[in-house]
Amino acid sequence: MKRILTSFFAVLLLGAVVSCSSVPEKNPNLQRQWMLISFGNFSKQELIKNKAEVNLTGAMEKGRIKGGASMGCNNIFFTSEFKSGGKVKISGVGSTLKACQNMELETAFSQKFDKMTNYSIEGHFLTLSDDNGNSMKFVAADWD
Template sequence: MKKILLSFFAILLLGTVIRCSSVPEKNPGLQRQWMLVSFDAFSKDELIKNKAEINLTGNMEKGKIKGKANMGCNSIFFTSGFKNGGKIKISGVGSTLKACQNMDLENAFIQKFDKMNHYSVDGHFLTLSDNSGNSMKFVAADWD
């Protein structure tokens, strides 16, 4: 009887430990590297030339992802909080401070990025938008 009870409690304890572990959440449809293909008056060729991207491959913890971006020169970092109903909150946007020849894209991106408050994923496209009608469209980098 002792062996049966001991086995039962060991299994119960193991199940509790597994459920309470801090395994980070993953959302494979969202947590990808995304290439910027449409933003403001910048042409798609200009965005591709600058290798404009955001990287959301970090672990999601409590609905937030620490992300990175690059618009051709400086490294940009941020925290993004994804909520049900297509809501997003982007905060903590910062960057390295290298002086580069063409900073127009980077400055425009940094100015508008943290104002994006809606997102949608449609197949291999991610679209971020704000309440003023501004939007950014990305394509998954791993899409052929």
């Protein structure tokens, strides 16, 4: 009986060690909730009023983060891959399909978001930009 219990606990301990070592690491500078503060012709007050945000707190798997966003109405989902050299690839953008009163911000964001190809993080700010001079600037939600 002692051998069986010892073997059982050894298997449990080995399983715990293996599962802990396979947990993907998070990048605390990137994987956070980001509030949109500058985008196109939209005022900062309008972005704040709509609670425009991108959430990158999901686990990183194979270098990709499954994220979410909201521009005040629908839930937007996507996959992002932040690469060295300040490059980003955003793909698989989709959203729920609720009819909302003000769809201008959401439509503009959805049309531009997956076109962003560059990123930079400076302090508590994340900037996404494309090769045509369009950009989106975010501030970390946990920053006072």
